[in-house]
Amino acid sequence: MISQHIHKEILLEYEKLADDAKRKLELKKEICYRKCPRIKEIDDELNTTAIKLSKAIINANKIDKDKYLEEIRVLTENLKLEKKKLMKENGFLDGYFKDVYVCDKCKDTGFIDNKKCSCYKQKLINKVYDMSNIAEIIKTENFSSFSMDYYDKEIDEQNGMSPYENMKYIMRRCSIFIEDFDSKFKNMVFYGDSGLGKTFLCRCIAKELLDKGKIVLYVTAKNLFEMFEKEKFNKDDEQIDNQILQLTKEADLLIIDDLGTEFITSLSTTELFDIINSRILLKKSTIISTNLSSDEISRNYSERIVSRLYGEYEMIKFFGRDIRIIKKLKI
Template identity: 30%
Template sequence: MIDDDILTFLRKSIAKNEAEAQKILAEERQKRLDKLLSDSGLGKKFRKRTFSTFKVTKDNHVALTAAQNFINEFPNGKGLLLTGPVGTGKTHIAAAIANELIKQFYTVIFRNVVDIISLIVSTYHQSEKTILEIINTFTKADLLIIDDLGKEKMTEHTSTVLYQIINKIYEDEKPIIITTNFTSEKLEQNLGERGNAIVSRITEMCRPIVLSGRDWRLKNASS
């Protein structure tokens, strides 16, 4: 029969080891989350965007519901095309989705279209491999979010590369999220040579969600 003091010692040792193991697991979990956030491209401002901080109104409640359904169905289901005037919460919703999925350890890339264009342009006069690396960067993640699509007009080259990125995601049957201030017709014009093909792919891949109402930023500034 084992002495009571020995049993007590063993129990304490086991409890201590379990506590240490839980601490190590928590630290590793946080490291993974920090790495996913760092790789996502979300800036500090957008890392604070959540569903709970989203200002729900009669003009945008449908978008919030669609975003929550997107999370519940991920990685299945359609992507989202968030459209509407400036300052109505499109980027907030997209960033909130990114943050929520990262918490579930999915890989997410969040980029403004201007940054994507700049990266493509930086490959001019370089090897074709560099272009392929850029395409791979944006398509290997579980989710790509492109913010402000159509904000900057595209050349034939940037339009073609953007189409290749979106088409690869289409072929891999992954979802995508797009935010834009423009109608489909205006998007086609701003997206250049492959504008029609890009918009066609997005239309097939995404559920359109319209956010309307006043610009939050102007409203807050005047209040």
């Protein structure tokens, strides 16, 4: 089964990461111990106290145990303080032993207390959607390389400002969105004609938040609705698609790109509403991009969805000339 295959692949990756981390840690220890042998003594002592501690918890009676635990606590604390002091004196920074892990939260095991770590979930998403592709694309195309040159500076009568001014405003909204991501729950709909940079901005935001260690799920509406269809016939929770569907609710950021290109059924709109609504209740941010106009959005989707979008999302309009065409003309 594909899903088992993917999980196996991920576990193998963790094994490799853990091996790498172990090797790096050994090397770092060697360097550190050679420079200051007392630190090795402290580490050894800390290890033995940890063993003593677990033995004590099993054996001793209540009064002895408390006294003993307190002794060990004080001893451990002193050792740790001494180690910290020695590390500093010998020029080793605070996180010296820590940065061997790609994910410090689960120490590259993929699990915390038997639950999947956020890095595992992101790996799953990456496997299925090859999101690393996005990371690849954004290496050369990102916020800093985003060119405003293609946006007209002439005022658009209908919108009361120039596409250039509008784009500047949108860029500002996006950077605030990224900066405030941890403290503010916020949703956006990017709407307007195609070729104005909506997908590109979605990817930029995805990349920035991936770099911050957030779980980001980027999915096209077409893919999402296909998953709804498949789920109808296979409710198995082990299915990758179903796990991804679960993540549409759990991910720190969900980006649904190209809403309006999917095949709409009444079942799929119910599911879409369910995702949008769950995320609002969980206060998890969502970005939706669509080539539909606001009128078309209202016409195509159920009233429940439309009212959530207008009530809980900032509607950000893109307008101007298709920059892909302008780019081609210039070349």
